[in-house]
Amino acid sequence: MLPNDRDAGIDLVMNTLKDNKYGLSIAEVSRKSGMNRNSAAKYLNILVTLGQVEMQIVGPARVYHLSPRMPISPAFFSFLPDPAIFIAENGEILKVNKLFAEYFSLYARTVIGKKICETSLDILHEMEQLPAYQTARSGKIPDERGWIQVDTKSGRYLLWIVPTVFFDGRPSVMCEIVPWREDKTVSSTKD
DSSP, X not given: OOOOSHHHHHHHHHHHHHTOTTOBOHHHHHHHHTSOHXXXXXXXXXXXXHTSEEEEEETTXXXXXXXXXXXXXXXXXXXXXXXXXXXXXXXXXXXXXXXXXXXXXXXXXXXXXXXXXXXXXXXXXXXXXXXXXXXXXXXXXXXXXXXXXXXXXXXXXXXXXXXXXXXXXXXEEEEEEEEOOTTOOOOXXXX
16 A cells, blocks of 8 residues: 555554564665655655654665654643653753743753753752663663652652653653652552
8 A cells, every 4th residue: 555645654654664673774664665765765754853763874774763762842841740851862951841940940041051960950960870861862761661769969859761852853861850759659660
């Protein structure tokens, strides 16, 4: 079945990549999906731009595979129920939500664009040392898939760390930071 619109083409490419653990070249996507090579390349480029597919160069070929990163839109960011921060792969703070700014009593503009190590927030310094954060920075899903308890000089927090792709296509890490409350029950979702 050949796609006749953009959404159908994207779905077809995503489904073709889904069952291929090691990825596929453009020619393989074209052959397995039944679409022509130019269409396959076009849809793969769209998906790479959206952060839903990652591309690696292997010898003379470009190999594509589904991204483990969660795509984030500005709308999603505003609905997060807890303080949250988005950090680029190089440690630069891309965005903080309103709850983050309120909880840490700061203006978002004072931290956006800075590296984690340039801030005075000890929770960010502690987070940067966590294996889960380092794994997420590299685009992989951390082994610790639930809430991580972190103690700092300023208090105790629960962190949820996820590899993401920011709405402009930049790989990033999202971290929700929940101040510890004795009445808060959070269950781990470790698989």
